[in-house]
Amino acid sequence: xxxxxxxxxxxxxxxxxxxxxGNIKDAMEKFSExxxxxxxxxxxxSLTPEVLVSLQVVYQELEKxxxxxxxxxxxxxxxxxxVMQSSKAVxxxxxx
Numbered sequence: 321x322x323x324x325x326x327x328x329x330x331x332x333x334x335x336x337x338x339x340x341x342g343n344i345k346d347a348m349e350k351f352s353e354x355x356x357x358x359x360x361x362x363x364x365x366s367l368t369p370e371v372l373v374s375l376q377v378v379y380q381e382l383e384k385x386x387x388x389x390x391x392x393x394x395x396x397x398x399x400x401x402x403v404m405q406s407s408k409a410v411x412x413x414x415x416x
Contacts, residue, residue: 324361328375331357335382339389347386354379 331354338347358379361367367375 328357332378339385344389344393351386
């Protein structure tokens with residue numbers, strides 16, 4: 321059981337690191353793995369209710385962080401596309 325909790329802590333850290341680095345795809349994959357591990361522990365009723373609640377709170381916060389990071393990444397991509405289009409327009413204007 322202690323190994324599973326250690327893996328959960330490691331998974332939480334890895335997901336957080338991926339989010340911080342902007343690697344949303346890996347964060348989502350690691351989050352999915354974490355979800356499966358958390359489910360297996362919850363089904364075994366081997367943790368105290370307090371620990372389970374704490375893990376669920378952290379899990380929900382990670383889920384929110386991934387969602388927020390995804391939205392920000394999408395917004396950044398739109399801004400970059402707009403900047404690139406503006407840059408192309410300037411090049412066309414200068415060539416005239």
